[in-house]
Amino acid sequence: MRVCVIGTGYVGLVTGVCLANVGHDVVCIDVNEEKVKLMQAGQSPIFEPGLAEIMQSSMAAGHLQFSTDLKGGVEHGDILFIAVGTPALPTGESDTRYVEAVARGIGTHLNGGYKVIVNKSTVPIGSGDWVRMIVLDGVAERQLVPVPAGGIPETTHPEVAADFDVVSNPEFLREGSAVYDTFNPDRIVLGSNSPRAIAMMKELYTPIIERRFAEDPSAEPVPVLVTDISSAEMVKYASNAFLATKISFINEVANICDRVGADVTQVAQGIGLDSRIGKKFLQAGIGWGGSCFPKDVSALIHTADDYGYEAQLLKAAVEVNDRQRQITLEKLQQVLKILKGKTVGLLGLTFKPDTDDMRDAPALILIEQLNRLGAKVKAYDPIVSQSGLRHGLTGVIVETDATLLADHCDALVLVTDWQQFKELDYAAMGQRMNSPIIIDGRNFLDREALVRAGFQYLGIGR
Ligand code: NAI
Structure with missing residues (x-):
């Protein structure tokens, strides 16, 4: 399948490389030119065990490219992953400005064919609908009719012009074993109300699921959980919150242990x-x-x-x-x-x-x-x-x-x-x-x- 991954950090790069490694045709986009040049030369900008090797072999096989050209990436991919950072704002809320920039950019470059836009970034609950809205804003901006002197800009009807669905596909990889985790996920969570988008996402992940069986026929099948968008977004937050709480729990026990011997x-x-x-x-x-x-x-x-x-x-x-x-x-x-x-x-x-x-x-x-x-x-x-x-x-x-x-x-x-x-x-x-x-x-x-x-x-x- 033709895939575009936007944002090549720990999540985007590993996702793009692993999807290319199982035979998909992947273009990875990043705004950081230096990083893109490095990756075009076959070097990984991050340290992850095993990543550089499969990155180089996927490039050599012609399945993996890197670019700063978002337009080219959007035109290339039937599935478009948003995998940019969502760091914390000083208030503790999620800073979604990079997701917004990408969603708007996708809208600006949508080229007619049906696309699945995948939220891989960890985004606040409700972002699925918000991303859809921003993409449509981008479509509308592109379709702005030149403003007549003294007039108000008009848009063509974006709902008609853009054929896409948004899927929430949270990522659970662990840094330090990101490649292994991508090839051996505990589960794949897909949040969408579109059967067409879900079918394409399942097809996308099939080679990864089958790869595990090829290596170990006795392996448990990877559960694919299909939910609504908000629930998929919540699965990600709730998983991390649970793990963090589990560590805090044992730390609390440790502090009591220190006192009682x-x-x-x-x-x-x-x-x-x-x-x-x-x-x-x-x-x-x-x-x-x-x-x-x-x-x-x-x-x-x-x-x-x-x-x-x-x-x-x-x-x-x-x-x-x-x-x-x-x-x-x-x-x-x-x-x-x-x-x-x-x-x-x-x-x-x-x-x-x-x-x-x-x-x-x-x-x-x-x-x-x-x-x-x-x-x-x-x-x-x-x-x-x-x-x-x-x-x-x-x-x-x-x-x-x-x-x-x-x-x-x-x-x-x-x-x-x-x-x-x-x-x-x-x-x-x-x-x-x-x-x-x-x-x-x-x-x-x-x-x-x-x-x-x-x-x-x-x-x-x-
Ligand atoms: P990162 O900060 O390592 O990478 C983000 C990349 O996006 C950077 O290379 C940056 O240059 C690029 N970028 C920013 N704006 C862009 C734009 N407009 N167009 C194209 N590229 C752009 O982030 P990381 O760690 O990969 O995280 C990405 C998302 O995945 C976050 O939402 C994070 O919460 C989530 N996540 C991260 C995990 C991790 O272990 N790092 C695990 C699971 C989820």
Whole structure:
């Protein structure tokens, strides 16, 4: 099928590349010329395991192109994905201006044939109808008849001129395993009241669903859930809000564990063995961050507010999460007392391992707070330390390896659970530190091994 993906970030690029990889004819559009040039040269602007390889093979097979030309993209695609960012506004609401610009642009370039316009971006509930309206505005703008002197501009009837449906198709991929998740989704959610659009979306995803069977004939079929648009939009928000709340829940339990002398890692194991609860998202630590949970939870709280409902549970989940950063600082204060003039080394900067994404990363908040308390902050991150991303950071010295990070540190804080951090030579690092202290902000490291290596170890809730 002929597909156009507009916005080539973590979601758009991975979606476009994976759809091309299963044989669709995909054009990816972005406004960022530098990024487009890089992708045209076969390079991925983001770090995602396996992405660059299938991107290059799909390009070589002639299934994947990159461009800044929205008009060309709209003309090319029978299915048009909107996959631009929807960051949080300072108020916590979702900033939909990029979606609006794309929807208007699509309207301006619609070329007659039937199109399915897919909201892949996470957009506030009700955006399906809103996108439809903006697309029609775009169609109307294109069809503006030249204004007669002193007259009012007229439009032809957009409803007649534009033949399209809007589908909400929320994305559930996890950064760090985005390609795997796209090929192995837990479910595909399609929200639309148009049987024609749903049929095209099912056809689009068939090769991805079949690919899983080809690799593993005993695999469970991928459930495809068809809903109305608002419910599909809500599925996305509710999923992220649930996961964020689950983490805040275990963090709350961890804080109680700290007081009563229980070990949250053992408690989580005990809870997680209950199949009704499940063991995932029960790792206590420094709290959730990243480009999705914080903004999606606050957007849902705002939506509820707009409709006169106070989402108390979600607000509590956010409060517990904010407090987790503070708890990490308090642990540092507990062992170092005065932080002014001390040097703290952060292991990890990205919001989770296997990604280069630092949006709303807990490390950024820690850096800010440690700076405020007069501490010197150093950091090492397997990806950020090696990339240009380090230049955008302030208030932190980014070291190129973990040994240099340890030099003259008064304490280390493990912020991101990169697998590599399990294998560091902590005994050697401890020797280079002013005092071998480590706060394991993810309960990720081997406590006994660290104690044997001479460290004072503090976890979260253990
Ligand atoms: P991103 O910020 O990585 O990428 C957005 C891209 O859109 C950028 O390359 C930007 O240059 C481009 N763009 C902006 N305006 C444009 C325009 N008018 N025309 C063409 N391109 C334009 O965003 P990301 O992380 O991929 O997120 C996209 C959406 O997917 C968001 O709504 C997000 O909430 C949602 N989402 C993100 C997930 C993630 O793990 N990052 C997971 C699931 C959903």
